[in-house]
Amino acid sequence: xKLTRDFALLTVALLxxxxxxxARPNKTVMGEAKPAATAPKADTAAATGDLTVLAAASLSKxxxxxxxxxxxxxxxxxxxxxxAGTQELLAQMESGAKxxxxxxxxxxxxxxxxxxxxxxxxxxxxxxxLCIAVSPHAANVTSLKDxxxxxVKVVVAVEKSPIGKYTRKVLDKIAAxxxxxxxxxxxxxxxxxxxxxxxxxxxxxxSLGEADAGFVYKSDAVSAGDKVRLIEIPGExxxxxxxxxxxxxxxxxxxxxxxxxxxxxxxxxxxxLRKYGFQPPGPKK
Amino acid sequence: xxxxxxSIFAAFIMLPVVAMLLNVRSADVWRAAQSSEVREALLxxxxxxxxxxxxxxxxxxxVAYFLARYRFKGKGVFxxxxxxxxxxxxxxxxxxxLMAFGRRGLLGQAIHAYGYDIPFTSLAVVMAQxxxxxxxxxxxxxxxxxxxxxxLEEASRTLGASELRTILRIxxxxxxPAFTSGVILxxxxxxxxxxxxxxxxxxxxxxxxxxxxAILTAMQxxxxxxxxxxxxxxxxxxxxxxxxxxLLARRAAR
Numbered sequence: 129x130k131l132t133r134d135f136a137l138l139t140v141a142l143l144x145x146x147x148x149x150x151a152r153p154n155k156t157v158m159g160e161a162k163p164a165a166t167a168p169k170a171d172t173a174a175a176t177g178d179l180t181v182l183a184a185a186s187l188s189k190x191x192x193x194x195x196x197x198x199x200x201x202x203x204x205x206x207x208x209x210x211x212a213g214t215q216e217l218l219a220q221m222e223s224g225a226k227x228x229x230x231x232x233x234x235x236x237x238x239x240x241x242x243x244x245x246x247x248x249x250x251x252x253x254x255x256x257x258l259c260i261a262v263s264p265h266a267a268n269v270t271s272l273k274d275x276x277x278x279x280v281k282v283v284v285a286v287e288k289s290p291i292g293k294y295t296r297k298v299l300d301k302i303a304a305x306x307x308x309x310x311x312x313x314x315x316x317x318x319x320x321x322x323x324x325x326x327x328x329x330x331x332x333x334x335s336l337g338e339a340d341a342g343f344v345y346k347s348d349a350v351s352a353g354d355k356v357r358l359i360e361i362p363g364e365x366x367x368x369x370x371x372x373x374x375x376x377x378x379x380x381x382x383x384x385x386x387x388x389x390x391x392x393x394x395x396x397x398x399x400x401l402r403k404y405g406f407q408p409p410g411p412k413k
Numbered sequence: 414x415x416x417x418x419x420s421i422f423a424a425f426i427m428l429p430v431v432a433m434l435l436n437v438r439s440a441d442v443w444r445a446a447q448s449s450e451v452r453e454a455l456l457x458x459x460x461x462x463x464x465x466x467x468x469x470x471x472x473x474x475x476v477a478y479f480l481a482r483y484r485f486k487g488k489g490v491f492x493x494x495x496x497x498x499x500x501x502x503x504x505x506x507x508x509x510x511l512m513a514f515g516r517r518g519l520l521g522q523a524i525h526a527y528g529y530d531i532p533f534t535s536l537a538v539v540m541a542q543x544x545x546x547x548x549x550x551x552x553x554x555x556x557x558x559x560x561x562x563x564x565l566e567e568a569s570r571t572l573g574a575s576e577l578r579t580i581l582r583i584x585x586x587x588x589x590p591a592f593t594s595g596v597i598l599x600x601x602x603x604x605x606x607x608x609x610x611x612x613x614x615x616x617x618x619x620x621x622x623x624x625x626x627a628i629l630t631a632m633q634x635x636x637x638x639x640x641x642x643x644x645x646x647x648x649x650x651x652x653x654x655x656x657x658x659x660l661l662a663r664r665a666a667r
Contacts, residue, residue, distance in 0.1 A: 215633045223636060265517070281533065283615075288633035321533040322615030325633060333615075337517040338532050 179384045180208045180226065182217040184233035184290065184371070185326035186256065186345045190404040191231070194397055198388055205384050213289040213326035221246045221376070228385035231373035231392075233327075233345075234290035238372040247374035252409040253392050254401050256345045256369040258291075258298055260359040261331055261352065266340035272359060273308065275341055276315025283322050283333045283342040291327040294367050295343040301365045308365075331356065345369065350405030370410060430647070437637070437644050445641045453619050454627035454642075455649065461535060461623060462603035465542040469550045469599050474592075477554035478580065499548045506544050507612025514540065514613075537614035538621050542603040550599035557591020558584055593661050597654065604650060 183191045188211040195207030214237045232238040241247045285292035303313040324330045330342040335355040349358045375385040391397045514521045514531045569579040607625040614621040624646045632639035
């Protein structure tokens with residue numbers, strides 16, 4: 129997450145500061161850091177036995193646990209998790225970021241990675257569904273319909289992110305549903321105050337109380353504990369998010385990478401995922 | 414020897430810019446510049462950054478004068494405070510603004526009680542830009558004022574002019590070049606502002622999505638779309654910068 133944000137920041141900073149012949153010394157240092165940001169950890173990963181895992185933002189908590197477990201089982205290898213919106217991770221890999229494992233929040237983004245030959249043989253390892261996270265301060269929001277009330281502040285994710293895509297699918301289903309209809313969706317869309325780049329940012333807007341409600345994964349709402357309230361989205365209006373992971377084609381450390389994939393798929397790995405509200409992978413379509 | 418250093422610096426700055434320009438097709442840039450989404454972002458960037466520059470100049474000028482002319486206990490701390498936003502990562506600035514002016518923030522709570530919330534508005538964009546850009550104006554203006562010979566000001570006062578009249582007729586005109594460079598620095602920093610804006614103001618088309626945020630949003634899809642937008646902003650900013658410099662050079666020559 130941090131990496132991508134820094135990269136974006138650097139791009140913008142560099143852009144603007146190109147014109148300041150008199151840019152401050154600290155900005156020059158930032159500029160110099162740019163080449164490193166485009167190809168992170170390329171050399172260090174192979175040399176020191178690091179396992180670099182790029183994983184969807186929603187996976188940050190269970191993957192930190194899985195990484196700790198992996199380090200315990202494989203002494204000498206250091207787990208390095210980098211979490212961001214799946215679409216941002218994909219863009220990083222495309223521009224040459226070296227990683228060992230890629231875990232996506234959607235099959236679509238994984239397929240794109242396969243087509244571009246960035247990964248090998250993806251395996252589904254979990255599913256998730258959507259729900260609405262509500263700020264504890266927003267007493268006036270207790271049902272899905274309330275999101276359409278005037279003055280309610282709603283946050284969603286950008287359309288290019290997996291969670292953003294799922295959110296728009298759910299909204300389409302709500303619009304088509306007899307109990308809700310297009311007017312509810314129109315009201316919800318008018319209440320959208322910001323589009324975030326990943327689900328954790330949606331969640332933090334809600335848990336900080338700046339927004340009243342946001343569309344997130346159920347796992348996020350579950351692991352946020354009492355910082356948010358949860359409104360269920362009925363099954364027929366919900367979508368199933370399927371999570372695949374794969375070893376990267378140019379993995380500096382392919383063997384530990386394969387071991388990590390095994391760990392995630394093992395009973396132990398699945399138990400960790402379950403703890404954070406993820407569901408088992410569905411049957412093959 | 415001098416030329417060597419200058420060339421190293423020029424190459425360091427120019428190479429990324431050239432690399433970016435080489436990676437986009439001019440037709441794409443032209444098409445992007447005409448799309449309604451980009452126009453909205455550019456317009457918002459222009460409006461907010463101009464407001465920011467105006468606000469920073471209005472409020473920053475007395476502050477710069479104060480810092481340049483008055484000595485008091487704890488001035489060192491106040492100096493550091495003025496410079497603080499320059500050293501702070503803008504994202505941290507955005508979080509700090511949320512803590513102060515957010516709906517649950519220190520002051521934001523009271524404002525919320527009156528039925529108004531600052532985050533997610535264009536005002537929040539201006540505040541984020543001002544937080545980050547104001548020190549650039551103040552430092553430049555202050556340096557200019559400090560360079561004004563004190564005996565000229567004293568002569569003016571001896572001849573019966575008030576402090577305000579002395580400032581307007583002596584101090585400000587003499588430090589004019591420093592003020593203009595402060596204004597340009599401030600505007601440039603404001604139009605490029607990203608981190609504080611996205612944290613404090615959010616990212617919504619037409620309201621808070623300035624060009625840098627539009628670039629980030631485009632980057633979610635494909636790098637090329639983001640590059641095209643970056644080039645649009647680059648060309649725009651470059652034109653504004655060049656015309657400002659030319660205008661000022663002409664004025665200085667008179």
